[in-house]
Amino acid sequence: MSVNYNSMKKNKIINPFKPAKHKHQDCLQAAIKAAKQHCDVLGLRLTPLRQRVLELVWQSHEPVKAYGILDELKQGHSSSAPPTVYRALDFLQEQGLVHKIESLNAYVGCGDPKEHHSSQFFICHDCGSVAELDDADISGLIQKKASHFGFKIDNEMVEIKGHCQECRDSRK
Amino acid sequence: MSVNYNSMKKNKIINPFKPAKHKHQDCLQAAIKAAKQHCDVLGLRLTPLRQRVLELVWQSHEPVKAYGILDELKQGHSSSAPPTVYRALDFLQEQGLVHKIESLNAYVGCGDPKEHHSSQFFICHDCGSVAELDDADISGLIQKKASHFGFKIDNEMVEIKGHCQECRDSRK
DNA sequence: AACAATAATGTTACATTATAACATTACATA
DNA sequence: TATGTAATGTTATAATGTAACATTATTGTT
Ligand SMILES: [Zn+2]
Ligand SMILES: [Zn+2]
Ligand SMILES: [Zn+2]
Ligand SMILES: [Zn+2]
16 A cells, blocks of 8 residues: 655645736736735734735746836836835735745846745746746755755755747747 | 655755864865865866955855955965956856855855755855755755646746855854 | 966955835725 | 824935946967
């Protein structure tokens, strides 16, 4: 009798590479809705400012830069300054609503804020878009390797650069 | 008849977590020697400036910051400026003699510049020191997952934060 | 040796990313 | 309403990194 532990693992695609043409309005709306619910449940305040920053992060599936957000924020909210953006981003990151891509100093929206998860990012050099996995195999393997030398993991960061399927296809 | 492919994989510890007391002078000398040889073989110039920067990176097993290097460089070389450091670091990174830890904006020496390799960094929050693996299992798994959605990898970045064995022991 | 081409470094200025510190305003709740 | 806390405004500055051009050192050629 055997148990297939593998089937019990949580391997999620948090954000796939989106097709070039998709109704991105839906992505954005879903993200805002999820954020509202997340904050509701926890009694946290998704203020207009925070929501606006989240919307700006979700403008696309490409990572956006803090000062880019700031520029756009200023259009309708002249009193914005760097702390305005960084505070909102801090809040959103703490709540798992956005992630920072460390190797780009840029931020992407998370499709699954409901629970903390491991993140593995795949970033296309051509179109700039990012896919996010929550892959228990990768996470577990890293965990296992770490445990071999007695290392206790707090935080795992995996950022992979390369070329997505669609961009490779369109180069043929 | 079976073949143990696993045994054929290249799983290296490029840099282990060092014991608190070890003869670090040896680490440094070995690194400089390896760098000299690497450059000799390829006809590249490990100039005094580049060697000095490499030595400063190898001061310890903790990542060092560019402006920290700059401060020390100025002590014996008053004409140093940011480009001085960043150019030397660029050269050393291209040659695989140092790596940048993206999540810290800091640099560590590499124990194995002889060949390009995958790198997985484990960074201790307590002592600040860094271990580097070149683990084909992790690399291979990420590769495999990427291929599932047609992603072709150029560059892999794995930075794991947590607590090393020694620091955990000394907290008991 | 003289020369030209290239590589490395010097120098100044600036761009980008992020935080500190303190004032003000909005919100919750007693 | 009073009071404390959370959020935002505001100013200044820190930390990280690069552009552009001048100068010097090195290499290879005549
Ligand atoms: Zn979309
Ligand atoms: Zn792409
Ligand atoms: Zn050492
Ligand atoms: Zn430690």
